[in-house]
């Protein structure tokens with residue numbers, strides 16, 4: 028069959044949830060970094076100044092959490108780590124060097140993608156919890172200064188891990204050709220699916236029959 | 237309070253030097269002699285008057301503490317403690333609480349807004365509310381629990397040490413009003429000397445632990461106390477024995493900021509290197525791998 032059809036990887040709702048979360052995340056990272064180090068303070072200009080940045084960041088944070096929870100509910104099931112993933116993990120070095128001949132077959136996500144997913148689950152929950160504790164003027168007054176001091180450190184560390192993970196995520200999407208179309212248009216070529224997610228490809232094919 | 241000045245030691249969230257070309261401004265200090273304070277609150281009133289704020293009328297809890305606490309519109313309060321030394325007579329301890337004007341201010345270290353907190357060369361730590369963004373980080377950073385966020389405007393306020401008066405050669409309003417001489421103001425050296433005389437006098441009258449409170453954990457302060465029981469500052473309504481910037485705040489505003497900023501840059505740059513070095517991962521159109529069927533190539 029010379030015209031094997033494109034394979035659907037993400038439905039419309041998946042894609043909308045992903046991009047809403049992505050835009051919110053970028054806004055969160057920019058508005059958070061603005062207050063994190065003087066070198067980034069100029070970023071407050073994108074949000075209407077220092078006070079507006081301080082006001083908007085936590086409200087957008089609540090939206091980010093909600094949107095991310097929706098995303099996690101949709102993608103969580105496919106991100107459970109399996110034995111095949113662990114085997115694949117042993118070949119990570121080859122994968123990074125674009126040598127894919129010996130990679131074990133895996134499902135819809137590889138181990139790196141799954142780690143990214145769980146890293147974000149943990150860090151976004153931490154960011155939310157610690158963010159509430161330092162949220163002036165609404166919630167912070169309910170906590171002791173000792174607790175707030177712990178929360179600011181947790182918030183800064185979790186933000187660092189989350190932003191670092193997202194930079195890697197964005198890079199991976201740019202690096203592995205065909206990935207961006209998967210999340211913008213929803214479809215991948217069968218060759219892409221076979222090369223990167225052979226087990227998933229087979230499942231799709233079986234269902235299609 | 238904003239005060240135009242050419243004598244600035246440092247500014248919050250600023251990585252370049254502050255205007256400080258003269259470099260010969262003497263450090264000032266306020267000395268609060270607890271043994272001479274009678275708790276009349278003239279200083280509280282003078283502060284309200286000069287700085288033109290009025291707190292809300294509160295309630296009475298049966299003590300002389302009134303108001304109970306500092307507020308955005310209450311920059312100093314007298315804290316009363318009834319203290320019974322082991323085997324001794326009741327002592328009524330009265331401590332005038334307010335900003336200590338630390339040489340190493342935790343508020344300034346924590347503040348993310350450039351120039352919202354400044355430290356003048358004379359040692360006064362001042363909030364410039366027009367630059368404040370209302371995040372409350374200074375509250376988190378302060379070892380003495382002094383700054384208060386205003387409900388009215390989401391800006392923080394605290395004692396300015398009357399930076400406006402001091403800048404034109406006057407003493408702070410509280411000093412002017414004190415009827416017993418418990419409050420004195422001058423250069424920090426003179427205040428140390430004055431305190432030494434007071435401490436000698438207290439010791440000669442049986443307060444063998446009398447001493448000066450100028451805690452070195454925050455680099456010394458520009459508000460100092462003469463304490464009759466300097467070995468136990470905590471009995472004076474919880475004055476901390478060894479105040480310093482919390483290690484958590486130092487971590488957060490010290491090592492973490494540059495390390496994490498650099499870390500993010502390095503990770504992003506590593507991506508560039510990888511792409512240039514290894515190249516993109518193209519779809520290889522390798523039919524043997526799963527089954528035989530033809531493909532379009534990915535772009």
Ligand code: HEM
Pocket residue numbers: 052055056058059060062063064080081082083084085086087088089091092151154155156157158159161162163179182183186189190348371488
């Ligand atoms: C999920 C809910 C979140 C809430 C409620 C929240 C809340 C806050 C609050 C209250 C602050 C203090 C400044 C301000 O008041 O605006 C803050 C700072 C910050 N936030 Fe968030 N945040 C959340 C999520 C995030 C996320 C997802 C990121 C990263 C992508 C992030 C990164 C930062 C950073 C870097 C800072 C500056 C921290 C510092 O100065 O050390 N936050 N956040």
Ligand code: SF4
Pocket residue numbers: 248343346347348349352353363367368369370371372373374375391392
């Ligand atoms: S509340 Fe204002 S003065 Fe305090 S840390 Fe935030 S910006 Fe700085």
